[in-house]
Amino acid sequence: MFSLKNKTAVVTGAGSGIGKAVALLLAQQGATVHAFDVNDTAANAVVQEITAAGGSGVAHVNDVTKQQDIVDTFNTIGSLDILVNCAGISHIGKVETTTEADFDRLFQVNVKGMYNCLFAAVPLMKQNGGGVILNMSSIAALVGLPDRFAYSMTKGAVLAMTLSVAKDYIADNIRCNCISPARVHTPFVDGFLAKNYPGKEAEMFEKLSKTQPIGRMAKPEEIAGLILYLCSDEASFITGCDYPIDGGFVKLNN
Template identity: 55%
Template sequence: MKSSFDLKRKKVVITGGSSGIGEAISKKLVAHGADVVILDINIDKANQLKADTSKFEGSLNLVACDISNYKETEIAFAAIEKEHNIDILINNAGVAHVGNIENTSEEDLDKIYNINVKGVFNCSKAVIAGMKSQKSGLILNMASIASVVGIEDRFAYSMSKGAVLTMTYSLAKDYLKYNIRCNAISPARVHTPFVDAFIKKNYPNEIDKKFEELSKTQPIGRMGAPEEVAALALYLCSNEASFITGTNFPIDGGFIKLNG
């Protein structure tokens, strides 16, 4: 009897897959038999992750790539697809920015756009022809609660994640006839090293207090764990989710529906 959430022989590309949520997703998918390729600029961290997952049934490899660069991304995907067409693309890489429109510079906006929006475009465009030819595939995009509700001082970040969500809907609609599905995950605040670094940098004298304050912005009373997002990603990548496309999945501790 075939086990649930079996990803054996599935070729998966995960952008930004060597840290935070991406790292948790990489580990989860490899543990379920997937052959994962991480696209990341953090090669040292990705190499460590490869060693950590060597005991699992699937495999993990890495390709150094700046996904904001169209040509570099195109070359990276061409190299990956020499051996096997890609079954699943997870557009996870992204950067954050704190600020309203007044204290967001043009350089800030360009950086957010180039990684969070153009990066999704570059990777999705690179993978779509192969998925069309095999008449199957899944694109899973990491959006955010900021895609659908207003978040204070997140102007540029919200702009980018709103674009990720609407790209998800467009891809799902345009490629349904090729049996290509596209969905999004929208986390609230997840406890990653980024959060710890942000608090330490901006609130060095009240780290515990600020951590508790940020945790309580979720009605459930805590931040999410990367492994919880990874479990949702595993489901959406599996055959068990084959009836789902064009859908956004909040994983937010009640933030969207229960705040206010």
Template identity: 55%
Template sequence: MQTFDLSGKTAIITGGASGIGKAIATKLAQHGAHAIILDVNEENAKELSEAIAKDGGKSSYGVCDITNADHVAETFTQLLGDSSLDILINNAGIAHIGNLLQTTGEDLDKVYQVNVKGAFHCAQEAVKRMETTGGGSIINVSSIAAHVGIADRLAYSMSKGAIHALSLSIARDFLDKNIRCNTVSPARVHTPFVDGFIAKNYAGQEEEIFDKLSKSQPIGRMGKPEEVGALVLYLCADEASFITGSDFPIDGGFVTLNN
């Protein structure tokens, strides 16, 4: 029997077409889940879904604006029909740079709409299904920014702090429905987003800045998306059935060793 076997289970992964979400979707499909990729980028979502299928996995995709509750409900119904949902990965999110005085109300609202309300909308739809079909697992992707002060990340840090409160509330309120909810909190993970961010903000200094960001983790490098995917796989599987309401830093020692 395969360890962390998800055969017969259906998983929705938001922001699943690239970066960490892509790695999570791929890993869950490799272990038997039907990985449903939700993203705003239809081309990338379709490409990943086809790649998973080509490798023998089961996958489908949908384009969804998670900030819109009605669109989330319609998309879940379209993709799932009357089928059960076993796993939800709230991974979609956006970043913002700025401290308290550099962040406008509009900036805060934009981040909040995606990072907090988006996760809230998807969790609502997931729980409606899970509570009538025997339970499930929800993983909310947070960040070390919710645990430690990161310079110039006010809106982003606030949003990820809210994700922790959301996760604890779900875990507490639906214990009797066999719905588990946990968070994972990555430090810097090397994704195309990171490369694009460095190129945009530090033109001509890409190598220097990449090295600096890598070494900000005590372990001396950035994480890999596949490493986050492996942690999420475990938390979704029956082997983690005793775990709920917990947060799992995956940070190369950033939170506990950076002193």
């Protein structure tokens, strides 16, 4: 089960965190993984890890906000079976503390960046007779979170784009789903705590962990496992769905 042998996958934001875990797992299951990241060193390090484990990977240094660059890169890949849109950035702030520059930056990366990858991938999948798209949303698209105005806006857009693509291309044998994680322990979290709570990192980590009813943050590998399922042939009856993977955050936080 869950074999991706002879499949070609693109994973954006593959240099660290969830994207890295996804790239490694898809390659482990037999896919040729094209690892997209804005960080040259990170993209190449992931591919080195993939090849060292006997898998197949190719590094691409890309800024997802640059449409022509993204289209050109996808066209060099050619045949495409799987797209996992993990690239994204976060932001803390209410509407009145979110600057125009902050808002534009979040929109460019999290919304336009995902659109650019969808724009480039869908024609290739149509030529290929179908494919699977997995977009990274967030519980921020489902519930009100404090101080996450712009971030929540972008993740709500991801959910809406997912439904639209799933509807428009169902006859082309393209499945499109998204997942909505709660907090995941990635290098981003550690950097955020070090920057905003110097000297209190452990205390704040514990506090953030406890906001999930299950009592901890997710591991990137746990997120990758759900993505693998949704991108596999075993999930061939699933499209137009969002899957919270949140330790009970949405349904049990009362």
